[in-house]
Amino acid sequence: MEHIADRLVKSIKDKKSPIVIGLDPVYENLPTCIKSKYSQDIDGAAQAFLEFGNAIIDAVCDIVPAIKPQSAFYELLGYRGVKAMEKSVAYAKSKGLIIIDDSKRGDIGNTSKAYAEAHIGSFAIDGKCIREADSEFMTVSPFLGLDGVQPFVEAAKRNNKGAFVLVRTSNPASALVQSALTEAGKTVSAELAEYVAEEASKNLGIMGYSSIxxxxxxxxxxxxxxxxxxxRQSFFLVPGYGAQGATAKDIVPFFNPDGLGALINASRSVIYAYKNTCSDDCSTDELKDVTRAAAEVMHDDIYGELRNSFKNLVY
Amino acid sequence: MEHIADRLVKSIKDKKSPIVIGLDPVYENLPTCIKSKYSQDIDGAAQAFLEFGNAIIDAVCDIVPAIKPQSAFYELLGYRGVKAMEKSVAYAKSKGLIIIDDSKRGDIGNTSKAYAEAHIGSFAIDGKCIREADSEFMTVSPFLGLDGVQPFVEAAKRNNKGAFVLVRTSNPASALVQSALTEAGKTVSAELAEYVAEEASKNLGIMGYSSIxxxxxxxxxxxxxxxxxxxRQSFFLVPGYGAQGATAKDIVPFFNPDGLGALINASRSVIYAYKNTCSDDCSTDELKDVTRAAAEVMHDDIYGELRNSFKNLVY
Structure with a gap:
């Protein structure tokens, strides 16, 4: 079976695009063309989330290798929202996209293992698989320590999936915990980076990259x-471009000189681009066109900067 | 409206019990009397989780003030598991229990706000509430920093609910992140404790305790x-008693001299007590009896130790 890290590398090269689009459905921000089709109740909201997500997927699926659904927004609708997210993930998979489940789960022992199998694994009864998660990657929060992260890494290896461990987040106050100094005199982020590097080295695809x-x-x-x-052998999932203020120049140092090793995420600046250019009663086709155009602008911005910066870009 | 912290204090006093039972449904560990009723597929597993959880709730609802469902185990069944957890939570609520949703969510900004409203809040369209979470408390992971925790604290205040921020977890490797030293020369745990104390002081019930x-x-x-x-004014949610090795003597210093301020959790040692005393084909009534007996042993152990230790116990 193809290593998931190799699949990610190939997809980035094929699409010439190290870009992830975040699916952050917020009811107030959905266009009227979608909301007006459904009842103003919890089932209607879940249907609107699903249709919106699928429209975004249609719009960007041949421009980017991956999408990143944000579970918080789906959970807001309870189990019906979780169901909508599962359906969006399955749809994205059918369109050839790689899915990064941005759920930032983290616990210890068997609880971490359950989260991992829930999001990037499967559930079996008497050895017979009765549910399989469609997402290829998930994000993992390491607050409880490395014994809490290890079950996610092990599940990723076992299932040919991947995990992105939170090492340094983009928000202003991330330093409190992440820049604190460990017993070894390193920052928490630096220790986590060493852990990721070590685990990545044990789980490499043939193209030299890891899914950890x-x-x-x-x-x-x-x-x-x-x-x-x-x-060196890990991918970085990089939030903060676009709505959070980082530019294409800012994101160059996150890449290796081959132009691999980073996935730049944008969410609001692409999925709600329609708000800047369309009237609120735009059609679904217009929504898709505007979303696609915004993703193309982002792509050209980042790909252009990478071509300027790296002579040995492999795509 | 009664402050949720006052309701918690009253319930502890009424039941003379500062105890929480964790709902950690693991399919292999469920008794045959429950599993055999349902098909061996994802719907059947979800029904078994629900029936097992409700049996535990029946068994302990007049001995303890609160239960703590662990979302990881439910998520393993996908949206059907989340639905089962929601139903168990509603059932526990109908039995007068306070619910601590142990989901350890944590993110930043609007994403944290969505998680908070999903688990201890509500979702509205045009100002009309269309879904309300039944849980009173949730656990929050602060890896991203205090700007990521604040939306949970604000939601708790806004909705008369509560949050338990992870400050020091019970696992062996928790020190890596939690004992790291911040810029101010304090441990991450100490800084988080100060934050919790500050936020607690701004959100007190009339009985002197906070829901933060x-x-x-x-x-x-x-x-x-x-x-x-x-x-001083906060409740501690204390895992680690029972299966993880801490004794009643160990947990005394977690309380204030009034016998309040801590909730001691046990999960496996109570909910799977049936495995030590029953045959695998026990009846549901036997399961409930054994579970209740295990909760009573835990109660007597802890309450006895508190009575020995504190002259001014208020219950």
């Missing part, structure tokens, strides 16, 4: 080079 | 006194 990666926020470009040197 | 609390593991009794001094 890190979340490293684009808002800290100064630290990117150091993280890149430690985690 | 902390998760502090029973496996670190030496630190309990210091945390207790900082977070």
């Amino acid at each position: 990666g890190a979340v490293v926020g684009a808002t800290y470009p100064a630290e990117a080079k150091a993280f890149r040197e430690v985690m | 609390g902390a998760v502090v593991g029973a496996t670190y009794p030496a630190e309990a006194k210091a945390f207790r001094e900082v977070m």
Whole structure:
């Protein structure tokens, strides 16, 4: 079976695009053309989330290798929202996209293992699989320590899936925990980076990359080079471009010189682009066109900057 | 409306019980009397989780003030598992129990806000509430920093609900992140404790306690006194008693001298007690009896120790 890290590398090269689009459905922000089709109740909201997500997927599926549904927004609708997310994930998979389940789960022992199998694994009765998660990657929160992260890494290896461990997040107050100094005199982020590098080295595809990666926020470009040197074989999932303020220039140091090793995420700036250019009663086709155009602008911005910066870009 | 912290205090006093039972449904561990009723597929597993959870709730609802469903185990069954958890929560609520949703969510900004409203809040369209979460408390992971925790605290205040922020967890490797030193020269746990204390002081019930609390593991009794001094008005949610090794003596320093301020959790040692005493084909009534007996043993152990230790116990 093809290693999931190889599939990710190939998809980035094929589409010439190291970009992820975040699915962050917020009811108030959905266009009227979608909301007006459904009842104003919890079932109607879940249907609207699903249709909106699928429209975004249609719009970007041949421009980007991956999408990143944000579970928080789906959970807001309870189990019906979770069901809508599962359906969107299945739809994205049918369109050839790689799915990064941005659920930032984290616990210890068997609880972490259950989260991992729930999101990037499967559930079996008497050895017979009765449910399989469609997502290929998930994000993992390491607050409880490495014994809490290890079950996610093991599930990723066991299931040919992947995990992005939160190492340095893009928000202003991330330093409190992430820049604190461990017993070894390193920052928490630095220790986590070493752990990710070690686990990545044990789980490589034939193209030299691992499916054990890190979340490293684009808002800290100064630290990117150091993280890149430690985690050479890992992909970074990089939030912070677009609505959070980072530019294409800012994200260059997150990549290896081959133009691989980073996935730049944008959510609101692409999926709600329609608000800047369309009237609220735009059609679904117009929504898709505008979303696609916004994703293309992002693509050209980032791909252009990578071509300028790296002579040995492999795509 | 009664402040949720006052309701918690009253319920502890009424039941003379500062105890929480964790709902950790694991299919292999469920008794045959429940599993055999349902098909061996995902719907059947979800029904078995629900029936098992409700049996536990029946068994302990007049001995303990609260239950703590662990979302990881439910998520393993996908949206059907989430639905089963929602139904168990509603059932527990109907039995007068307070519910602590142990989902350890954590993100930033609007994403944290969505998680908070999903688990201890509501979802509205045009100002009309169309879904309300039944849980009173949730656990919150602070890896991303205090700007990521604040939306949970604000939602708790807005909705008369509560949050337990992870401050010091019970697992062996928790020190890596939680004992790291911040810029101010304090441990991450100590800084989080100060934050919790500050937010608690702004959200007090008339009985002197707050619904903004902390998760502090029973496996670190030496630190309990210091945390207790900082977070006088907060409840501690204390995992680690029972299966994880902490004894009743160990958990005394987690309480204030009034016998309040801590909720001791046990999960496996109570909900799977039937495995030690029953044959696998026990009846549901036997399951309930054994579970109830295990909860009573735990209650007597802890309540006895508190009565020995505190002259001014208020219950």
